[in-house]
Amino acid sequence: MIPVIGGLALNLAFGLSIVTIILLSFHLRTGDNRLYFSGQRAALAVSLLSFFATFVLAQLLMVSNFDVDYVAHYTSRETPTIYKITALWAGQSGSLLFWLFILSIYAVIAILQNQRSQQKLMPWVIIVITTVQLFFLILVNFVTNPFIPTEADFVVVNGLGLNPLLQNATMAIHPPMLYLGFVGFTIPFAFSIAAMAKKEMNALWMKTVRVWLLFVWLMLSIGIILGGWWAYQELGWGGYWAWDPVENASFMPWLTGTALMHSIIIQEKKNMLKFWNMILIIITFTLCIFGTFLTRSGIMSSVHSFTASSLGPIFLGFVFFILIVSFTLLFYRKTFLRSEKRIESFTSRESGFLFNNVVFVVMCFAVFWGTLFPVISEAVRGTKITVGAPFFNQINIPIGLVLLLLTGVGPLLVWRRTSRQSAVRNFMIPVSVGLMTALILFIFNMRGYVLISFTLSSFVLTTILIEFAKGIRSRMRSQHENVLVAFWRLMRKNRSRYGGYIVHVGIVLMFVGFTGHAFNSEKEFGLKVGEKEHLDNYQFELLRLSEEERPNHYAYIADLKLKDSDGKTITILHPEKRIYFHRSPDPNRRQPHSELDIYTLLNKDIYSIFNAIDTEKGVAYFKIMINPLVNWVWIGGYIFIFGTLIALFPSKKESVV
Amino acid sequence: MMASVVIILVFILVTVYIMQPLLLEEDITIEDTQNTKDSFLQRKKILYRQIKELDLDYQLGNVLEQDYINSRNELKKEVSDILSVLNKK
Structure with missing residues (x-):
């Protein structure tokens, strides 16, 4: 019954989002305020129903209701409670519902906070926010519904469980932060569209947009930093940024958003760059949707997976819809957005800000091009040419x-x-x-x-x-x-x-x-108990190898003594080699994972990875990295x-x- | 059965909540918030902040003297316009 209610809440929210847009459009045509109040209530109801559906899915995950396909796919009975909650955004349909959930929180705040102070703009603001909600409601209702029942003609006693890489405390915070940033750009975008539509851009508008921008930009920044921290702590390659398409998807709106954070100061102080700021807001929001498209459509793995799923074309269609509508409006409002003052000198602070903007946008374009180049090359020439970290670093x-x-x-x-x-x-x-x-x-x-x-x-x-x-x-x-x-x-x-x-x-x-x-240095070696190896001025001695069975994995634990050049013991590192789903009868399901251990100093990290173990020979294989200044x-x-x-x-x- | 009852109940509640303003016989008057006392007070505060920032910029040598005088006069004029409106209200 509960999954059915969750699905129906989404159905109802979908219908009401259309009602909201119709009511508010009629209000704008007729000026009848009853339609506005009715539309505003409908918009609030869309958000409340979206909250409700999200809580239903969270509850189903918590109680391990494997009758629901999503729950069976991303959790198991052994999954710790915290990761049952984080499974909400582990899969495609759940993450799209989570997008909708956060947007609904923002929508309620934006409506209640501005209903009096920004009355003229609110009908447009609500229409824009609800249109974005409608898009996500289409996805979670008709394309990838999180409440679809498990297709099995037997009782599913256990689920597949959450990817071990996602079973990490940082991963519990990193995606919500990114989402708070990504989704949040909808609000300044909505206020900008409203300002252009109503030709109303006063000091209060500026204050509202600036505060929202700063908040969502902070969330996106925290999300990106946490993503780097997670990659460094969890992925075991010693780095924090790999120019992966998923990373780039969050970095691109951050770049244009940062440019916007700077150029909006010029608008506030000098009433200049209004047109440019509008372009940046539109591009930043579009990049947020585009980023979700990149990570969710499967296009980065192959052009063919993009066309095989209906999600990709719908997302791309929405991206084009945003661009066409926004830029058409921008074109019609170019006179309204024209600045009265011009930049007078190349050596002014204004031109410094503008130059900074141009560089941010160029960087964004470079990342955009590098990210999409494999897809474009595959589509045009049939061969996928991958652009790796060296390209991104060089540029x-x-x-x-x-x-x-x-x-x-x-x-x-x-x-x-x-x-x-x-x-x-x-x-x-x-x-x-x-x-x-x-x-x-x-x-x-x-x-x-x-x-x-x-x-x-x-x-x-x-x-x-x-x-x-x-x-x-x-x-x-x-x-x-x-x-x-x-x-x-x-x-x-x-x-x-x-x-x-x-x-x-x-x-x-x-x-x-x-x-x-x-200045990084690294070395890979195998050690038996009692053997030693050196890297830079440090000595590594394998003291002990132990094994331990834990609720959701089996672990081999190394005790690696770290000594400095004077032979003084600094610490004992405990990197682990874990096997997740170790009880699974299917050997292909068993997933090895290296849980690393890091000794942190202010000027460097000593990073130990337990790569593999040969149980017959009793040899443990390690990779040690010394990463100077990384903590900065x-x-x-x-x-x-x-x-x-x-x-x-x-x-x-x-x-x- | 239970699910159907819950859904119907939610549907009715939501419909009544949304339809209620439409059932009113007369249109609802919305107060023009752009011209209320609160709105002018808010704008005055924003302008005061801009003047303070301009003063700081001048003290730090970030604004040319003539530019500072012109900008400050413009902001002061805006403030005095708002104050005269506020005095009338």
Whole structure:
């Protein structure tokens, strides 16, 4: 009965989403407010029914109701409770329902929060949000329904279980964060379409869009960072970013979203770049849908799997629908969006922001091209030409370094135009520090990208420090405050600006971490108990090999003693080789997995992977990696998140707004 | 059977909830929120914030003097327009 109710809730939500769009369209034609209120209620009902359907599926997963195909596919009786919940987004139909669930949360918040302050725009906002909901309702009702019963003429006593790679705490948080980011871009997109439709773009609109953008951008950023953390901790190849299509799918909207976060400042302060910002909002939202299409249509594995499933063409059709409707509206509103002011000088802060935007978009295009190239080559020439990490690194490392340079240059430029005198005054110290760093690194035999990256990092950090120092000094002079009070009040009263600078500090530290990759070293070897191996200045001794049967896997555990060059024991590492579904009578179902162990220092990670075991010879095979500076990627990530939170939370006075 | 009852009940409740505004004989008047006192107060606060940011930019040497004076005067004029509307309300 319960699966039937879940399915019917989705049916009803589908019907009501059409009703919502019809009611609000008639309201816009006739001006009858009864239709608006009725449409608004219908929109809320669509969201509530979507919540209900999601809770039903979550409940079915929790109680292991294997009568439902989705539950039988992604959980088993042995699956730990937490992963039964995370199985909600492990499969295709569940993840699309989860998309709808998050969009429904956002829809309710957006409707209730803005129903008074943005009354003129709300009918359009609701129409856009409901159209996106309708699209996902079509998918979960007619293409890939999560409530479809299991096709078996016997009682299914156990399910297949969740992929072991997904049985990880980070994986419990990473996808919801990505979804919160991906889905969230629907709201600023809806407000933008509404603003264009109604030709209404005031300060309140700007504030609403900016806050939403910042929030969803933060969620997407956290999702991406957690994805990298999960790959590093779980996949056992020692890296955090592989330019995989799924990773790229989240990175592309992040790039355009980041460009937007910068250019919207120009719109807010100078009333410029309105047209460009609209383009960025449309592209960012389209890339979110496109990213879901990339990960869900099967197109990346093969063009043929794309055409074999109806999901791919529907998704692609929706992407084109968004692009055609949005750009047509944009075309008709080009006069309304025309800026009254123009960028006057190449050396102004405005042009710095614009240049930063162009570089972000170029990077996005490079990632887009590299991601789709295998698909295009297969479609055109019949042969799939894979573009790997070397291509992406070759293109994106220089672009990334240009962005890093602009992070430092931007704050040094003056609004409207930078005079020669200001340029010399502002650039003198940061450029000197950068050049000093370059010289020292050159003496220490560093060259190429490593040299450029560290040089630029020092240049940008100096710029940011100077910005803080200037702000503090200014307050100390004008308000007669001491250093600490001046710093505290400067931050409190200008959260957006100084939160942004803290985000930049995080980015610089992440670049330092990325650059550390150039110094990585690794070694693969086999050891019997008591044997030793060396890598760099470290010694690895296999002390013991043990076995353990756990509820959902069988584990071989190595005790690997780590000693430094002085022979002093640092720690004992415990990498594991696990066999999931070890009780399955079908040997093909048994899934080996390496659970690694990492010894973390501030300046490096010692990363141990238990590759394989030969039980007859008693030999365990390991891969050891020494990854310098990698932790600065995560430290930078924390600082990045902290900075965004500072920028996001308004001061007490502003929260009244 | 039970499922059918639950579904019918939900359907009726949702229909009544949505239809209720349509059953009213007269159209509902929506207050013009763009011109309420609250709305003007909000806009005033946003403008105050922009003036403060402009002042900080000037103190940090990020804005040219003439540009600062012009922009500040524009923002102050907008604020005084809003204040005069607020005084009338």
